[in-house]
Amino acid sequence: xxxxxISKGKNVKEALSLALELLDARKDEVDIDIINxxxxxxxxxxxxxxxxxxxxxxxxxxxxxGYDVMNLDSLEQAVAAMDETLPVIPTHSVPxxxxxxxxxxxxSGVIWVEQGRLQFETAPDQFPVxxxxxxxxxxxxxxxINHQTVLCxxxxxxxxxxxxxxxxxxxxxxxxxxxxxxxxVTKVGYRKSRTLKDKTASTHMQLEVETVCDPVPIEEHAxxxxxxxxxxxxxxxxxxxxxACHSQETGVFTIAEGTPCEKGQDGYFVPVRELEIKKGxxxxxxxxxxxxxxxxxxxxxAGQLIGYIHPxxxxxxxxxxxxxxxxxxxxxxxxxxxxxxxxxxxxxxIVATExxxxxxxxxxxxxxxxxxPKLTYNHDINLASGNLHxxxxxxxxxxxxxxxxxTAEGNILxxxxxxxxxxxxxxxxxxxxxxxxSEVTAGKLHxxxxxxxxxxxxxxxxxxxxxxxxxxxxxxxxxxxxxxxxTGLGPLLRILCDGKQKHFLPRINDLLRMIGNATExxxxxxxxxxxxxxxxxxxxxxxxxxxxxMEQLLDFVIQLRxxxxxxxxxxxxxxxxxxxxxxxxxxGGDIIVFGKGCYNSEIHARGMVHINGCVRGGTIYGGRxxxxxxxxxxxxxxxxxxxxxxxxxxxxxxxxxxxxxxxxHSHKFQKDTTFIRARIEENGKLALH
Amino acid sequence: xxxYEYQRTGQQSIQxxxxxxxxxxxxxxxxxxxWEDVDGCNVVMLDFSGVMFVDSTGIxxxxxxxxKLQQSDTAISIRNLQPxxxxxxxxxxxxxxxxxxxxxxxxx
Numbered sequence: 001x002x003x004x005x006i007s008k009g010k011n012v013k014e015a016l017s018l019a020l021e022l023l024d025a026r027k028d029e030v031d032i033d034i035i036n037x038x039x040x041x042x043x044x045x046x047x048x049x050x051x052x053x054x055x056x057x058x059x060x061x062x063x064x065x066g067y068d069v070m071n072l073d074s075l076e077q078a079v080a081a082m083d084e085t086l087p088v089i090p091t092h093s094v095p096x097x098x099x100x101x102x103x104x105x106x107x108s109g110v111i112w113v114e115q116g117r118l119q120f121e122t123a124p125d126q127f128p129v130x131x132x133x134x135x136x137x138x139x140x141x142x143x144x145i146n147h148q149t150v151l152c153x154x155x156x157x158x159x160x161x162x163x164x165x166x167x168x169x170x171x172x173x174x175x176x177x178x179x180x181x182x183x184x185v186t187k188v189g190y191r192k193s194r195t196l197k198d199k200t201a202s203t204h205m206q207l208e209v210e211t212v213c214d215p216v217p218i219e220e221h222a223x224x225x226x227x228x229x230x231x232x233x234x235x236x237x238x239x240x241x242x243x244a245c246h247s248q249e250t251g252v253f254t255i256a257e258g259t260p261c262e263k264g265q266d267g268y269f270v271p272v273r274e275l276e277i278k279k280g281x282x283x284x285x286x287x288x289x290x291x292x293x294x295x296x297x298x299x300x301x302a303g304q305l306i307g308y309i310h311p312x313x314x315x316x317x318x319x320x321x322x323x324x325x326x327x328x329x330x331x332x333x334x335x336x337x338x339x340x341x342x343x344x345x346x347x348x349x350i351v352a353t354e355x356x357x358x359x360x361x362x363x364x365x366x367x368x369x370x371x372x373p374k375l376t377y378n379h380d381i382n383l384a385s386g387n388l389h390x391x392x393x394x395x396x397x398x399x400x401x402x403x404x405x406x407t408a409e410g411n412i413l414x415x416x417x418x419x420x421x422x423x424x425x426x427x428x429x430x431x432x433x434x435x436x437x438s439e440v441t442a443g444k445l446h447x448x449x450x451x452x453x454x455x456x457x458x459x460x461x462x463x464x465x466x467x468x469x470x471x472x473x474x475x476x477x478x479x480x481x482x483x484x485x486x487t488g489l490g491p492l493l494r495i496l497c498d499g500k501q502k503h504f505l506p507r508i509n510d511l512l513r514m515i516g517n518a519t520e521x522x523x524x525x526x527x528x529x530x531x532x533x534x535x536x537x538x539x540x541x542x543x544x545x546x547x548x549x550m551e552q553l554l555d556f557v558i559q560l561r562x563x564x565x566x567x568x569x570x571x572x573x574x575x576x577x578x579x580x581x582x583x584x585x586x587x588g589g590d591i592i593v594f595g596k597g598c599y600n601s602e603i604h605a606r607g608m609v610h611i612n613g614c615v616r617g618g619t620i621y622g623g624r625x626x627x628x629x630x631x632x633x634x635x636x637x638x639x640x641x642x643x644x645x646x647x648x649x650x651x652x653x654x655x656x657x658x659x660x661x662x663x664x665h666s667h668k669f670q671k672d673t674t675f676i677r678a679r680i681e682e683n684g685k686l687a688l689h
Numbered sequence: 690x691x692x693y694e695y696q697r698t699g700q701q702s703i704q705x706x707x708x709x710x711x712x713x714x715x716x717x718x719x720x721x722x723x724w725e726d727v728d729g730c731n732v733v734m735l736d737f738s739g740v741m742f743v744d745s746t747g748i749x750x751x752x753x754x755x756x757k758l759q760q761s762d763t764a765i766s767i768r769n770l771q772p773x774x775x776x777x778x779x780x781x782x783x784x785x786x787x788x789x790x791x792x793x794x795x796x797x
Binding site: 263469473476477478479480481482483484486487489491492494495496498499500 | 697745748749776777783
């Protein structure tokens with residue numbers, strides 16, 4: 001059947017384009033009869049549209065249209081109807097509605113969407129109502145609408161749908177050691193196309209938009225090309241590359257990896273006998289602690305083999321992603337220092353030349369071996385014996401009595417008590433009975449150094465606060481930070497020290513005074529003094545000019561703190577005693593109390609504190625861990641248990657009023673509690689169980 | 690650079706309208722002229738609605754001015770702070786330094 005339509009428009013051209021669209025045909029596929037050319041009328045009155053008749057040529061195959069083309073009769077009627085009701089059908093944009101009069105379909109004033117096209121018809125007593133949707137622009141007679149609209153016969157309804165697209169964005173990074181290439185996907189590519197959702201005819205229709213989002217993957221060959229351009233030839237992971245290119249999320253993907261080298265092994269010391277001093281402490285598998293191990297220091301006789309040196313084992317090279325060999329760090333020989341009492345026999349055997357306690361210190365490849373001689377004294381140390389000082393180990397058969405001092409560069413073993421006395425060992429101290437009203441130190445640390453380091457912690461904390469405040473001021477739009485280039489940070493520091501940081505300047509002065517009074521401090525402390533003086537003694541001329549200066553000072557202090565703190569740590573050292581009262585104990589490593597407990601004493605251990613009994617009053621500090629059976633008193637003496645930020649406190653039973661502290665977080669128990677395990681959780685909060 | 694206008698609202702009370710930036714260039718004006726104008730007053734009201742920017746020197750000047758006035762028992766209040774300036778004052782804890790009562794009517 002011939003396809004023919006009657007069409008009209010403002011002019012012939014417009015009418016033709018409408019007809020071609022209705023027929024879904026091209027201009028060269030149709031015959032055109034002009035029925036009426038347009039007339040303009042006067043001032044728009046009496047204007048008449050152009051009317052044409054358009055038929056598809058017989059020879060042309062009619063292409064499938066998206067909808068049924070109306071038959072000629074109904075169209076002619078439609079045109080007639082339009083003549084009566086409206087002057088002009090303006091140009092359509094795609095997709096365009098098909099306008100029908102009620103006579104044409106015998107309909108009843110309805111609106112619908114068919115194959116993505118909005119269509120409607122009116123009836124004399126019913127006008128369809130259209131509610132637009134957010135993602136679509138609906139234009140009625142040239143005016144965009146965004147609310148419910150009644151459609152009248154001949155209304156021109158245009159629907160505009162926007163497509164949206166994003167190309168993928170990415171770049172490739174090669175690690176400095178050329179062992180890894182990563183694909184950084186910074187934007188995921190996509191195309192979003194929108195169509196109107198089909199709707200059945202009804203008098204009121206809510207438009208709905210269907211959005212189809214198609215991913216636009218990264219072109220793998222483009223990535224590969226870039227890899228080639230960067231000289232990457234080895235270890236390309238094609239599967240991961242494909243996964244990255246098709247990823248629907250941004251991210252970093254490792255798309256090439258070199259073959260790692262096999263690290264060699266540095267030379268090392270192999271002991272042939274027991275060298276470690278048994279601390280007499282073993283945590284059994286069930287978590288309980290065995291305090292009853294040996295309580296002697298190991299001994300070696302002249303001529304006995306102490307151990308031998310194992311040579312380094314070289315590693316094997318790997319391959320970088322650029323195809324070059326990846327050389328492992330060279331394995332190093334042991335750097336052996338032999339001191340008193342030890343010699344090398346053959347190439348690598350270390351043998352004692354005198355009897356004593358074998359002292360082996362291993363710091364990475366640095367191995368120091370000596371045999372420490374032992375002084376044995378089988379009586380009490382008292383006014384009769386005098387104070388005892390020895391460069392090696394000391395064993396005292398009796399007790400250390402009132403006002404006496406015992407010092408050794410090595411270990412000290414006391415079979416009796418320490419009463420009102422001072423005991424100081426370069427290494428460990430074992431007291432088989434009690435320590436009463438005494439001072440006992442193990443390791444090379446000094447109390448004032450502990451105190452200085454605590455003060456550095458305060459300084460670090462305050463500097464960090466100042467840096468945060470300056471950062472915030474930098475982003476504050478009302479703050480003119482340009483002035484800093486003229487005045488430096490001095491005026492600002494003045495304000496901060498007036499406000500929240502009131503205690504800052506007095507505590508800096510305290511710190512400077514302490515450093516000044518201390519002897520035997522390293523050079524770095526002198527530099528700290530200079531820097532703090534320049535920065536804070538006279539704020540208006542402070543050497544802190546910029547944030548950067550502040551950060552440098554902070555770095556310096558942090559470094560000093562770490563360095564000095566390491567100096568204090570002496571994990572091999574320990575103090576072990578049965579019972580402690582009214583005393584002060586300081587250990588570079590652990591402190592172990594295997595008897596009744598610890599009353600009103602100050603205990604400071606860089607490593608662990610294990611107390612088998614009770615702690616009543618006083619302060620217990622453990623760098624890594626504090627384990628106690630029972631803490632606190634039902635009385636007036638407060639008890640404090642403290643560990644570092646990374647440490648853990650375990651207490652089986654804790655009484656009210658006991659104070660515990662982990663790093664900067666503290667807690668005071670309001671009632672008796674059992675089985676405490678206090679530590680800082682990953683969220684930065686203090687957990688008690 | 691800052692400027693100001695003042696109005697005597699009573700025998701010994703004065704209202705000062707600040708305009709401009711309270712910064713290092715305000716030193717002379719605050720330390721000399723403003724101090725002379727408020728000297729002898731026992732109620733001083735500083736209106737900050739015209740102050741958009743501050744720097745640390747400017748705030749330092751303000752602190753020493755107010756401290757001097759407080760020593761002579763002058764009641765001083767700061768009003769109509771711009772939100773951004775208020776943020777800076779809060780950050781530097783001026784209420785803690787100068788006393789909360791100074792800022793009672795500033796919305797801090």
